[in-house]
Amino acid sequence: MLSYRTKRRVSNVGLYVLTGVVLVIIAFPLYWLLITSVKLDIDVAHFPPVFFPTRFTLDNYLSVFETENATKFWVNSIVTALTTTFLTCLLGSMAAYALAKTYLASAIRQFLILWILVTRIFPPVTTAIPYFIIIKNLGLADTRFSLILTYTSYGLPFVIWLMLGFFQDLPADIEKAAIVDGCSMWQRFTQVILPLTLPGLAVTAIFAFIAAWNEFLFASILTSFSAKTLPVVISGYMSDKYLRWGEMSALGTMMIVPVLIFAAATQKYLVRGLTFGAVKG
Amino acid sequence: MAEIRFEHMTKKFGPVVAVRDLNLTVADKEFLTLVGPSGCGKSTTLNVLAGLEDPSEGLVHIDDQIVNEVPPGKRDIAMVFQSYALYPHMTVRENIGFGLKVRKMDKKEINKRVEEAAVLLSIEPLLERRPRELSGGQRQRVALGRAITREPKVFLLDEPLSNLDAKLRTQMRADLKLLFNRLGGTVVYVTHDQAEAMTLSDRVVVMRDGLVQQAGPPLELYDDPDNIFVAGFLGNPTMNFLSCSASREGDQLALTTNGTRWPVALDRADVILAQIQGEATLGIRPEDVTVALPGHLDEERSVPCTIEVVEHMGSLNIIYANIDGNRMIATMESAFSAGSGDPARMAFDPDKICLFNVDTEDRIRV
Numbered sequence: 324m325l326s327y328r329t330k331r332r333v334s335n336v337g338l339y340v341l342t343g344v345v346l347v348i349i350a351f352p353l354y355w356l357l358i359t360s361v362k363l364d365i366d367v368a369h370f371p372p373v374f375f376p377t378r379f380t381l382d383n384y385l386s387v388f389e390t391e392n393a394t395k396f397w398v399n400s401i402v403t404a405l406t407t408t409f410l411t412c413l414l415g416s417m418a419a420y421a422l423a424k425t426y427l428a429s430a431i432r433q434f435l436i437l438w439i440l441v442t443r444i445f446p447p448v449t450t451a452i453p454y455f456i457i458i459k460n461l462g463l464a465d466t467r468f469s470l471i472l473t474y475t476s477y478g479l480p481f482v483i484w485l486m487l488g489f490f491q492d493l494p495a496d497i498e499k500a501a502i503v504d505g506c507s508m509w510q511r512f513t514q515v516i517l518p519l520t521l522p523g524l525a526v527t528a529i530f531a532f533i534a535a536w537n538e539f540l541f542a543s544i545l546t547s548f549s550a551k552t553l554p555v556v557i558s559g560y561m562s563d564k565y566l567r568w569g570e571m572s573a574l575g576t577m578m579i580v581p582v583l584i585f586a587a588a589t590q591k592y593l594v595r596g597l598t599f600g601a602v603k604g
Numbered sequence: 605m606a607e608i609r610f611e612h613m614t615k616k617f618g619p620v621v622a623v624r625d626l627n628l629t630v631a632d633k634e635f636l637t638l639v640g641p642s643g644c645g646k647s648t649t650l651n652v653l654a655g656l657e658d659p660s661e662g663l664v665h666i667d668d669q670i671v672n673e674v675p676p677g678k679r680d681i682a683m684v685f686q687s688y689a690l691y692p693h694m695t696v697r698e699n700i701g702f703g704l705k706v707r708k709m710d711k712k713e714i715n716k717r718v719e720e721a722a723v724l725l726s727i728e729p730l731l732e733r734r735p736r737e738l739s740g741g742q743r744q745r746v747a748l749g750r751a752i753t754r755e756p757k758v759f760l761l762d763e764p765l766s767n768l769d770a771k772l773r774t775q776m777r778a779d780l781k782l783l784f785n786r787l788g789g790t791v792v793y794v795t796h797d798q799a800e801a802m803t804l805s806d807r808v809v810v811m812r813d814g815l816v817q818q819a820g821p822p823l824e825l826y827d828d829p830d831n832i833f834v835a836g837f838l839g840n841p842t843m844n845f846l847s848c849s850a851s852r853e854g855d856q857l858a859l860t861t862n863g864t865r866w867p868v869a870l871d872r873a874d875v876i877l878a879q880i881q882g883e884a885t886l887g888i889r890p891e892d893v894t895v896a897l898p899g900h901l902d903e904e905r906s907v908p909c910t911i912e913v914v915e916h917m918g919s920l921n922i923i924y925a926n927i928d929g930n931r932m933i934a935t936m937e938s939a940f941s942a943g944s945g946d947p948a949r950m951a952f953d954p955d956k957i958c959l960f961n962v963d964t965e966d967r968i969r970v
Contacts, residue, residue: 496689499656504703504750505677518693 415482423490489523525592613662
């Protein structure tokens with residue numbers, strides 16, 4: 324018969340092993356991306372695969388910048404993702420605030436809240452062709468603006484739904500106090516409500532940023548050269564003639580960096596945001 | 605000067621009528637308390653006065669102005685909430701000064717007023733802290749500070765002490781009374797706690813199901829209630845109620861329950877009997893009931909009872925006694941000791957008896 328302490332120790336070891344396995348499953352693709360970006364071409368193509376390379380090179384990184392003018396696409400990606408994040412968060416939180424309050428009749432509110440989801444219920448690819456034609460006719464093809472417009476409209480439902488939850492969680496008395504204190508609706512929103520939902524907004528912003536940063540479908544349809552973003556450039560390393568794993572991995576690795584920086588900058592709020600509403604505080 | 609007047613004010617939420625045809629005037633500098641159980645319409649009335657809810661019908665006046673269409677921020681009112689409703693992301697100083705900042709008051713003046721309020725409420729050391737670092741009592745003081753810096757015409761307080769523990773509540777009750785005596789504004793206070801209503805107010809309004817049951821000075825309501833609800837709501841322990849048959853005995857009225865003849869004889873039997881159908885509810889406050897061991901009370905003017913429990917509260921004894929299945933509560937200051945099941949005798953102060961109509965629950969007045 325095992326003692327309680329031994330049982331607890333065994334179960335702890337079991338938990339660590341399980342955590343380790345999950346960690347390996349999650350981290351392996353990242354590790355593979357990173358080492359492929361610094362492997363020699365000969366090691367990349369080697370079979371069986373080289374899991375622990377002994378020879379390293381930075382040629383893939385240099386090649387990405389020298390031959391592909393990656394800086395320009397980097398700027399495209401950054402500008403598109405940041406502007407989209409800003410717009411979706413600003414417009415989305417204002418819409419969510421209006422929907423969280425009772426200015427509209429309940430039935431209308433419910434209808435609007437569901438209607439907003441409509442754009443999320445079909446796969447984006449179904450609208451790709453009409454979208455392409457509309458954007459082309461508007462003379463916006465191959466512009467960052469076309470991408471920002473598209474990402475903002477697709478990102479808004481997500482932001483509205485997330486922020487709606489955060490606004491509805493706020494105690495009603497705080498807003499009543501602000502009303503009695505003489506705040507206009509805009510003052511209430513900017514000085515009282517928004518600062519209180521900042522953790523939620525940070526989480527929402529990270530998701531919105533990642534969605535825009537990684538978006539591939541519309542970027543590949545709506546851009547050809549000037550407004551191309553990084554995911555499209557990466558896919559360009561795959562053709563019927565060649566498959567340039569090294570450059571693909573180098574650019575892929577560099578693509579992760581801004582997301583990490585963005586997440587680190589908002590991490591202070593992120594932890595609180597993910598548990599927001601779990602406990603009243 | 606700030607007189608408040610509700611004129612035929614009704615507030616409905618869909619099919620539910622929260623407040624029905626309220627006609628009430630709050631005099632300038634009066635401390636008026638709206639009291640009643642949950643859902644009686646007291647908070648709704650306060651919200652309508654604050655402008656947080658629009659009345660469905662009727663008018664609300666502050667001074668001579670009809671304020672139905674005036675937004676809350678322009679009514680010159682300040683409100684304290686049960687949940688304190690402090691802004692968590694602001695310091696105490698910012699919380700107290702926020703209403704003034706919104707009104708674009710000069711920074712120096714804001715600081716001056718915030719500090720004056722802090723001195724008045726003894727919260728000067730807390731000014732740079734955030735609400736989450738404060739105890740319940742301190743938060744309540746900050747909420748009061750936020751109200752008083754505005755120097756409004758009317759203070760609205762919505763169950764401000766309900767979230768505090770019993771001891772702190774009693775202490776804050778006294779502090780509130782002192783504070784508003786000093787400030788001298790018109791105060792409308794909402795509570796479900798009859799002790800707060802009794803101790804703080806110049807006038808109490810008892811509400812039930814959206815209707816005013818009775819309004820008047822606290823002691824008047826306590827001594828002379830208009831119906832069973834008011835009589836039962838005010839006072840702790842609550843008033844004793846006995847269902848009894850009323851009959852004439854000579855010129856006097858005799859009251860009996862299951863053969864027990866209550867030790868009271870009321871004059872003007874005709875007048876009383878004309879208002880009831882032979883049945884009445886007798887009400888008597890615990891402090892007007894005397895319980896004594898056999899031999900200590902006049903047998904003619906008392907009835908036998910059995911002691912259930914005696915609670916010694918220090919300066920006060922609460923005695924639960926049973927008479928033929930009816931539980932009666934008596935409070936007595938004098939020392940009394942008896943065990944559970946001991947026989948005793950009980951007498952009522954006949955001048956303090958209230959009779960109520962069984963059907964309407966209204967007071968039978970002679």
